[in-house]
Amino acid sequence: MIYGFAWDTSSAAAFAWSILPILGIGLIVTLEATAAGFVIAMLLGLVLALLRRSRLRAIAWPTAAAIEFIRDTPLLVQLFFLYYVLPVYGITLPAFVTGAIALGVQYSAYTSEVYRAGLDAVPKGQWEAAVALNLSRVRTYTTIIVPQAIPRVLPALGNYLVSMLKETPVLSVVTVVDMVSLANMIGDRTFEYLVPLSLVGLIFLILTLLCSAGIHLLERALPKSGIALQ
Amino acid sequence: MHWTHYLLPLLKGAELTAIIGLASTALGAVLAFAAGIARVEGGRLLSWLALIYIEVFRGTSLLVQLFWLYYALPLIGISFDPVTTGIAGLALNIGAYGAEVVRGALEAVAPQQREAARALNFGWSHTLLRICLPQAIVEMMPSFGNLAVQNLKDTSLVSLISISDLTFRAQSLRNVTQDSVTIYTMTLIGYFAMALVMMAAMRWLEIAVRRGPAFPRSAHG
Amino acid sequence: MNLIHLAGIAGLAVVTGLGAAQATTLDEVKSNGYIRGASANEVPYSYMDESGTAKGIGPEVATAVLKSMGVEEIQWTVTPFGSLIPGLKAKRYDFVAAEMNILPDRCKQVTFTEPNSSYGEGLLVPTGNPKKLHSYEDIKKDPALKVAIVSGADQIDFLHDLGVPDSQIVLIQANADALSTIQTGRADAYAATELTVSQLVKSGGTGVEQAEPFSDPVIKGKPARSYGGFDFRTDDKDLYDAFNKALVTFKATEDYKKILISNGLSPESVEAARTKKMEELCAAK
Secondary structure: OEOOEOOOOOOHHHHHHHHHHHHHHHHHHHHHHHHHHHHHHHHHHHHHHHHHOOOOHHHHHHHHHHHHHHHOOOHHHHHHHHHHHHHHHOOOOOHHHHHHHHHHHHHHHHHHHHHHHHHHHOOHHHHHHHHHOOOOHHHHHHHHHHHHHHHHHHHHHHHHHHHHHHHHHHHHHHOOOOHHHHHHHHHHHHOOOHHHHHHHHHHHHHHHHHHHHHHHHHHHHOOOOOOOOO | OOHHHHHHHHHHHHHHHHHHHHHHHHHHHHHHHHHHHHHHHOOHHHHHHHHHHHHHHHHOOHHHHHHHHHHHHHHHOOOOOHHHHHHHHHHHHHHHHHHHHHHHHHHOOOHHHHHHHHHOOOOHHHHHHHHHHHHHHHHHHHHHHHHHHHHHHHHHHHHHHOOOOHHHHHHHHHHHHOOHHHHHHHHHHHHHHHHHHHHHHHHHHHHHHHOOOOOOOOOOO | OHHHHHHHHHHHHHHHHHHOOOOOOHHHHHHHOEEEEEEOOEOOOEEEOOOOOEEOHHHHHHHHHHHHHOOOEEEEEEOOHHHHHHHHHOOOOOEEEEEEEOOHHHHHHOEEOOOOEEEOEEEEEEOOOOOOOOOHHHHHHOOOOOEEEEOOOOHHHHHHHOOOOHHHEEEEOOHHHHHHHHHOOOOOEEEEEHHHHHHHHHOOOOOEEEOOOOOOOEEOOEEOOEEEEEEEOOOOHHHHHHHHHHHHHHHOOHHHHHHHHHOOOOHHHHHHHHHOOHHHHHHOO
């Protein structure tokens, strides 16, 4: 019994059916972690991208180094770092929050590159025209540059969302009770790992296919020239 | 404990990480080419099988794949030692991503090349090996470089199936000494160093491939 | 085409090669020169010390018993507690020396030797025991309380039998994570055997203590008492019989008592381990 749901090991099908509700509870945690992590990645990535574009070497260089460092080190180790090191300095965050932050930080390194590429791809002429029209930097960004960058950026961000979804099982290592954690729990108690783990794999596959289809639709629906932010 | 005490165990772990990383990247490359070529050149059946392999391993989580190979597979009689399981899991995963890169690059080869090959009566394998692949490989290298680094990072997950890699050693040390800050910092730096080496190697490979047979230099050699 | 043929053949060869594996026998082990054992790194039952030597009740008794059987070397694998039995069944090692509690469910999966140790339960709590927890039952009194246990450990069954809901249970990967889990307040208590808890405190854990007084959980009318044994694959009859016989002989010696006492067991627990029978424990309901 977990969360009040008992399982039925009489046959593989019965077993699979009986553990679906349990895995469903884990699925909610998985989705929440992905959503939280993605929001952090999108925001932090934007900050990093803008810092990286700064004209001050003293800001751009360390930012670039930090982005490279985050990109090239494993999520698992970053997660352990946040989970065990922060409390040493007095910051003890719940496991879920730690996990979401770890996901967010790791993926912010990727999203910052996406933003950078998207912003760089906007034709130089746009910037020059904005200067000619005496628009402030902020207005230039919000009304001219960013809207044109969005169609290029959204599909790439969407792909990273799917990637992040598939990396959430790592959080189970720091006591976050997601789908994989529950599958392992069921396996530890019944000694039957095949059905729970296969089921979890199947659920991920379905989620991935759904998300990818969603991203394709989004890509199709977006006007090529960009969305106005006003 | 001073950080120098951690160096030896962590280095032993890093050695295993490097071995597993290289082995799985190499095996993954083989799988990538096999599946990618099957998708482009293979008949209906092969193309379908390759598609299923690619979609399953790209669409599910690597950790789930590793747990499945390590815990679930033995229940139907197939059990390897942890290191082999880890290498297999990593290779299957990165191979699926690589297969898409191979496929994309092969499909990007100008159709005129194939037409010309047919006109010259080149066989299927000759066309592939001498005409399409050399041009496609140059296209693939940057993405392969990214995948290689990704795979190196992914090796950290094998610590969760009892393999004494760098992450496992870090965890073990921390369990004994509770010195999280030093140990994890050293571990992160270790992976970063290995990633930089890997990226340099891939960059070198990229350049070497570019000087290969396919690229038209000037007509005078 | 050739590449694919080769791959297919190689794959078949690998799978058939593995399927042909049979039971491990004592002669095989002796001719190999070593046997493979598993530990869950839980002081004092079985753990690796700083030099990488296996220590604790399980490994120390196993070393003595195997020596008397003519097997000098043991190759140890450290693995998370929850994967001890699956790993044994997957032939990743030949026996488990983690002093796993002999439970009917586990007896269905593997064969246990006669009990090797006997122990009660305990709780690790922050210094001063702020939530005043003196038994597993006490966790129920406040739904906001969180108790940590190692994934796969039998404490989960005790807690479930007592009616503690899953929402109050935090699963950690290994015993070693327990200290930081309590120190950082991620859980209000850590439920494990009495020896495990006392060892964590002794290992220099700051800000934690063993809950005193403590009363064992009362399951089905009796205070729970656990008996640890060695696990073997049910197919390995030959190896198991030889080991079990040698173990029973060893249990009657003074050396056996010395090993257990030096690892923290009380003389009463040693006697309990000497007298209890494995069949009784596996048949218990």
